[in-house]
Amino acid sequence: MIKKFCSLFQLNNEDENMQIQLIHRFEIGLFCFRIFTFLWLFHKLHNFFALSERPKELYFHVSYFGQLFAPILPSVSLFVSIWTIAFILNLLQLKKTKTTLQIILFLALTWINVIEWSLGYLSHVGHLFLLLHLLITFFQQKSNNNEYVLAIKWVNIGLFSTYSLAGLWKVLTLLKLLLLNNWENSWMLPKAMLYQLITHNRDWDLDMSPIYWIFEIPYLWQIAFILLVLIQFTSVIAGISIKYLPIYVLLIIGMHIFNLVFFQVEFYTPIFVLLSFYFSYYLKEVWVNKFKSILNL
Amino acid sequence: MTFKYYSLFIKRMKIYNKVKLVVILSVIIGCINLFIGNGMKELYPFFHWKLYTSPVGASNYHFNYRVYYSIDGKVFNRISNDKVERSMLRDDKIFYLNYIAKDTLRPIERIKNFKAYCNYLYPQHKYFQLVKESYKISELIKSKNNYDKEVLLTISVK
Numbered sequence: 001m002i003k004k005f006c007s008l009f010q011l012n013n014e015d016e017n018m019q020i021q022l023i024h025r026f027e028i029g030l031f032c033f034r035i036f037t038f039l040w041l042f043h044k045l046h047n048f049f050a051l052s053e054r055p056k057e058l059y060f061h062v063s064y065f066g067q068l069f070a071p072i073l074p075s076v077s078l079f080v081s082i083w084t085i086a087f088i089l090n091l092l093q094l095k096k097t098k099t100t101l102q103i104i105l106f107l108a109l110t111w112i113n114v115i116e117w118s119l120g121y122l123s124h125v126g127h128l129f130l131l132l133h134l135l136i137t138f139f140q141q142k143s144n145n146n147e148y149v150l151a152i153k154w155v156n157i158g159l160f161s162t163y164s165l166a167g168l169w170k171v172l173t174l175l176k177l178l179l180l181n182n183w184e185n186s187w188m189l190p191k192a193m194l195y196q197l198i199t200h201n202r203d204w205d206l207d208m209s210p211i212y213w214i215f216e217i218p219y220l221w222q223i224a225f226i227l228l229v230l231i232q233f234t235s236v237i238a239g240i241s242i243k244y245l246p247i248y249v250l251l252i253i254g255m256h257i258f259n260l261v262f263f264q265v266e267f268y269t270p271i272f273v274l275l276s277f278y279f280s281y282y283l284k285e286v287w288v289n290k291f292k293s294i295l296n297l
Numbered sequence: 298m299t300f301k302y303y304s305l306f307i308k309r310m311k312i313y314n315k316v317k318l319v320v321i322l323s324v325i326i327g328c329i330n331l332f333i334g335n336g337m338k339e340l341y342p343f344f345h346w347k348l349y350t351s352p353v354g355a356s357n358y359h360f361n362y363r364v365y366y367s368i369d370g371k372v373f374n375r376i377s378n379d380k381v382e383r384s385m386l387r388d389d390k391i392f393y394l395n396y397i398a399k400d401t402l403r404p405i406e407r408i409k410n411f412k413a414y415c416n417y418l419y420p421q422h423k424y425f426q427l428v429k430e431s432y433k434i435s436e437l438i439k440s441k442n443n444y445d446k447e448v449l450l451t452i453s454v455k
Contacts, residue, residue, distance in 0.1 A: 055413040057413035173350045185356055191355075198434050203391055
């Protein structure tokens with residue numbers, strides 16, 4: 001039992017076939033992620049033309065990167081040239097990642113994203129997207145399979161540790177409340193979820209929705225919240241063990257969709273990043289092969 | 298000399314060690330930012346870990362900022378935040394109004410920003426108010442008009 005638990009934290013415990021398969025999956029995932037990057041770029045270009053008409057008084061900095069590299073709202077020509085550089089760099093790396101190009105691409109993408117942040121465009125926070133672009137920087141050199149698989153796992157750990165750390169704060173808060181035995185202002189209040197929902201609806205001036213009775217069921221949402229925190233907190237396991245990866249990706253996408261539907265938290269990019277990076281393999285295996293077999297018939 | 302040494306060192310590092318280094322560094326930078334971060338400014342990739350550690354409305358008290366407009370400068374009407382206006386999504390408008398209403402902002406700056414905001418979104422009106430609407434959530438459930446108004450700023454654009 002203890003041995004089994006310890007083996008969970010061993011990073012290189014796959015046999016050779018599994019390793020080859022993992023590398024294959026990673027390469028397909030990376031290719032699809034690059035395709036998604038093109039879509040993201042077009043979306044940002046479309047946004048920029050809409051956002052650039054805003055008055056320049058409403059441009060202010062939310063990050064040090066923005067303060068350094070985009071102190072004022074950039075002109076259209078500057079934006080388009082940096083956008084083109086990012087597009088070309090992404091195109092050049094479709095088949096194979098190159099470290100120097102990838103670093104420039106990461107900086108260009110961050111620059112593009114930071115402008116939107118400075119214009120108050122907070123609803124599509126692209127942290128996962130940019131983090132993945134940062135983490136795949138060093139995949140230029142080919143080494144033996146064992147080391148390559150370890151590197152892939154560290155990419156997964158890097159991505160999921162953001163969720164784990166978000167969960168860690170909630171766990172710490174819950175522990176603090178438990179020690180103080182003070183449940184005011186906490187998620188453990190019976191009406192916490194309902195009140196949160198109402199404040200969110202009020203932000204958007206939505207009418208009182210008819211589904212409120214779901215949030216008045218006793219104990220359901222306290223248990224749901226504890227489960228959610230546990231999922232978030234333990235999600236780094238998905239990076240360590242490949243067996244639990246698909247489950248965690250599905251759970252986290254589910255969490256984002258739940259927030260989107262009930263709380264109007266518009267996080268679209270993480271959903272597409274996770275889908276393109278982790279599930280494109282299944283898409284290819286299942287649907288393309290099925291399509292091929294239909295054609296053969 | 299030292300630079301050459303380090304570049305050689307990084308070149309000879311194994312690929313997984315490089316990725317590991319990036320992961321650990323970004324976690325550390327995120328931690329530093331969390332403890333010394335000032336208000337809204339962030340070092341980049343890790344953002345808002347503390348999101349929703351406690352529910353927003355649990356204390357049964359909450360507030361929003363809204364813009365009120367007037368044609369004659371006497372009777373002010375509420376503008377509800379229920380649709381996208383020009384390039385502004387609903388969350389953008391909340392973000393801007395929270396920023397303008399912050400008391401750390403200098404009063405001149407505040408008025409300038411608020412004028413620019415109103416002029417951009419509602420060029421057809423002349424008089425505007427920035428209003429803080431505070432409410433008890435248990436009262437708001439009963440009727441959506443159960444809130445208190447507090448005028449923070451009155452301006453006329455021209």
